Amino acid sequence: MPLTKPNQQLRRDLKSIAFNLEQHCIDLGRLASRLGDEDAIALMRLVGGLYEDVDKLAGYAEEVKAGRIVRDRS
Template structure:
């Protein structure tokens, strides 16, 4: 089943958001790593949350792809 244009846009937006979160987590990891072990350990919780959110958005994008999530008309 082909996706409608609004659903294609939704899927693309979800995937782009997930990618941005992954990039932010990677940047945070690099910065914390340069500062030292203590800062890295403190940042790891935040990095983990960013990865979890990115994974959730990627899963939503897959649900859009298979038709479980559909963008409706704006009223």
């Protein structure tokens, strides 16, 4: 069964947010490589948490695709 327009938009939004977040993680990783050891480690811990959020958003987008998450038409 094809996705409704609201669900298509929800999936696109989730994937777009995940992509943007992942790009920010890449940029932060580059920045961390220029910092001192302690600061770099702290920043990379934060980036690790952001990558977990990227994975969650991608998972939600797949749930929308599978029809387990549905957006109302309102």
